[in-house]
Amino acid sequence: MLRNDATKLSLILLMTPFILWIVLLIILPQLGIGYLSLREKLGPNDYKFGFANYVDFLQEPIYWNTLLRTAWMSILVTILSLFVGFPIAYYIAKIARRRSRAALFLLCLIPLWVSDLVRAFGWIVLLRETGIISGALQSVGLIEGPVELLYNDVTVVIGLIYTVVLFMIVPLVSTLDGMDNSLLEAGYNLGGSRFTVFRMIVVPYAMPGIVAGCIITFMLTAGSYLTPILLGGKNSMWFTEQIYDQFITRYNWEAGSTFGVLLLVFTSFVVWLGLRLTGQNLASTVAKD
Amino acid sequence: MLPLRAAPARKESLMFDLESDKITKRFGTFTAVKDVSFEVPSGSFFSILGPSGCGKTTLMRIIAGFETPSEGDIRIKGKSVLGSAPNKRNVKMVFQHLALFPMMNIGENIAYGLKCRGENRTDIKRKVTAVLDRIGLPGVEEKHVSQLSGGQKQRVAIARCMVLEPDVLLLDEPLGALDLKLREHMKIELKQLQHQFDTTFLYITHDQSEALVMSDNVAVMNAGRFEQIGPPEELYNAPKSAFVAGFVGDSNRFSGKVSAISGGEARITLANGQEVLAGIDDKALFLGAKVDVFVRPEAIFITRREKAAADSPQTLLKGVVDSLLFNGANSRVLVRLEDSSLVEVDHRIGQGEDRFNKGEAVLLGWEMHAGQCFAAKG
Numbered sequence: 001m002l003r004n005d006a007t008k009l010s011l012i013l014l015m016t017p018f019i020l021w022i023v024l025l026i027i028l029p030q031l032g033i034g035y036l037s038l039r040e041k042l043g044p045n046d047y048k049f050g051f052a053n054y055v056d057f058l059q060e061p062i063y064w065n066t067l068l069r070t071a072w073m074s075i076l077v078t079i080l081s082l083f084v085g086f087p088i089a090y091y092i093a094k095i096a097r098r099r100s101r102a103a104l105f106l107l108c109l110i111p112l113w114v115s116d117l118v119r120a121f122g123w124i125v126l127l128r129e130t131g132i133i134s135g136a137l138q139s140v141g142l143i144e145g146p147v148e149l150l151y152n153d154v155t156v157v158i159g160l161i162y163t164v165v166l167f168m169i170v171p172l173v174s175t176l177d178g179m180d181n182s183l184l185e186a187g188y189n190l191g192g193s194r195f196t197v198f199r200m201i202v203v204p205y206a207m208p209g210i211v212a213g214c215i216i217t218f219m220l221t222a223g224s225y226l227t228p229i230l231l232g233g234k235n236s237m238w239f240t241e242q243i244y245d246q247f248i249t250r251y252n253w254e255a256g257s258t259f260g261v262l263l264l265v266f267t268s269f270v271v272w273l274g275l276r277l278t279g280q281n282l283a284s285t286v287a288k289d
Numbered sequence: 290m291l292p293l294r295a296a297p298a299r300k301e302s303l304m305f306d307l308e309s310d311k312i313t314k315r316f317g318t319f320t321a322v323k324d325v326s327f328e329v330p331s332g333s334f335f336s337i338l339g340p341s342g343c344g345k346t347t348l349m350r351i352i353a354g355f356e357t358p359s360e361g362d363i364r365i366k367g368k369s370v371l372g373s374a375p376n377k378r379n380v381k382m383v384f385q386h387l388a389l390f391p392m393m394n395i396g397e398n399i400a401y402g403l404k405c406r407g408e409n410r411t412d413i414k415r416k417v418t419a420v421l422d423r424i425g426l427p428g429v430e431e432k433h434v435s436q437l438s439g440g441q442k443q444r445v446a447i448a449r450c451m452v453l454e455p456d457v458l459l460l461d462e463p464l465g466a467l468d469l470k471l472r473e474h475m476k477i478e479l480k481q482l483q484h485q486f487d488t489t490f491l492y493i494t495h496d497q498s499e500a501l502v503m504s505d506n507v508a509v510m511n512a513g514r515f516e517q518i519g520p521p522e523e524l525y526n527a528p529k530s531a532f533v534a535g536f537v538g539d540s541n542r543f544s545g546k547v548s549a550i551s552g553g554e555a556r557i558t559l560a561n562g563q564e565v566l567a568g569i570d571d572k573a574l575f576l577g578a579k580v581d582v583f584v585r586p587e588a589i590f591i592t593r594r595e596k597a598a599a600d601s602p603q604t605l606l607k608g609v610v611d612s613l614l615f616n617g618a619n620s621r622v623l624v625r626l627e628d629s630s631l632v633e634v635d636h637r638i639g640q641g642e643d644r645f646n647k648g649e650a651v652l653l654g655w656e657m658h659a660g661q662c663f664a665a666k667g
Contacts, residue, residue: 196404
């Protein structure tokens, strides 16, 4: 009985901060946002309950175009991060020697030492018209005058990949690390070519890691603000920028909340669609066997 | 090479499914496999027996193509395979932990190799069903790997290889992960599977009973070298080296010096002054050489000291019963000699008269040729 009480107490003590965190910092603000988004502004201090904010969103092509563009670019960033991250993760988990593994992993983490903002400015220093790359290309003689490498979609995508690829690598390394080398050898031994082994053994085995990595990367990208704004400038057309504008510039909290809800719903929908299309489910990704 | 000379050699080598010709493998300064040569006749069960770290797994990986030998040649059905990649060799391998693909079901696991070969769907389906029938697990295609028991997984791992009709099947200590009871059972089952598939099996193990029970031929490997190759009886009854005598089966070891040699017999004086008799093969042994004598527990007679005939022709060692080790038919008596070393003696622990008690004074003896004498190391 006493033991039972102790277990109960420790469970309560452990769960309390978690529940407080979930309720106070996630559920309550989201409920608040949801509530705000359903409030129509008729005049000063005069509100009515309804879906007018959502109707406004649908009627203004620039809004939903921005949302679609954000989603599409985030998917692109996710896929490219997978292509960039997978070889790195594979190298760290399977090819590198045990001792160099930790060092390589640490190297991947180093960018996190520097704040997002400073890293974005780092890119600006490199890429702007009077920046290092433009200058170097001129001095080598490859180009005549200075070039502006900032403020285009390619730069935004590259910058975003740079920010999020780590979150692709980490889950991939941990799943690939659990893969017994003898599975690969068995794959070759039974007559598989490199490609077959990769397609039929490595990828299916790494699937939980791939899915986890993709979800994290996609969500981070779609919700990122600094990188697209700083590298893409005013015409980056990132959806978070719209939210910021509504809240801060136009002081239209109702529209901002609506956009916030829409971003959450839409990205969740994309994740759900991705899981359906690849035949995965969230449970198998989170808890592997 | 002249074609006339090459022709008979080739014909002869066709009798062997697998030949290893002076294989040597070095990792940096460490030599894992030294000058190993052997042939495995078609359809036979060949085991490589050795303690862990003796290089047997490296040798197997060389045969499978995962390692390249520093010197020597591997031939399968008479053809050198050193130039072919692992996936091009018709040698399949059952891995130590089986390496069944966890993301595929049983049917897909078995079909994997056939798919790699590009066979068509109906053939694959038919072959998978057929091989599952043969291993006695019909209808498990849809099951997940984790739903099978240890022994069933074992059979699936073998089926996954056998469905490809390999020239040689390599087995890398596949019974190591099973519990004792199942291991005993699988020994017999493996032997039966080998007969059934009529394929050459190359089995690697550190467990001498596995090797002795299943194999047609056993190679004993130690520190990268083959010490002896032969049928299990031969290894057991006529070991050619001290290592084989000590490693294959149980043995009691007595150290001493040669005090007399006549023909194939030697008299050896032990450290405590007692004399024992042993057969001697090694021509290099001379009077006064330091030797080890190996005697099997079942070759030793045990009698109560007061009952022993004074003019017994055998070696006689005085000792005291230290303990009785009961294990059914394999029960043993542990006897402490005067120099306090322990000797294991096979003895059916019976009742009454027949039963030895702790502390009883006994005499141990053996027929001269039951003792085997080898030069002591170092």
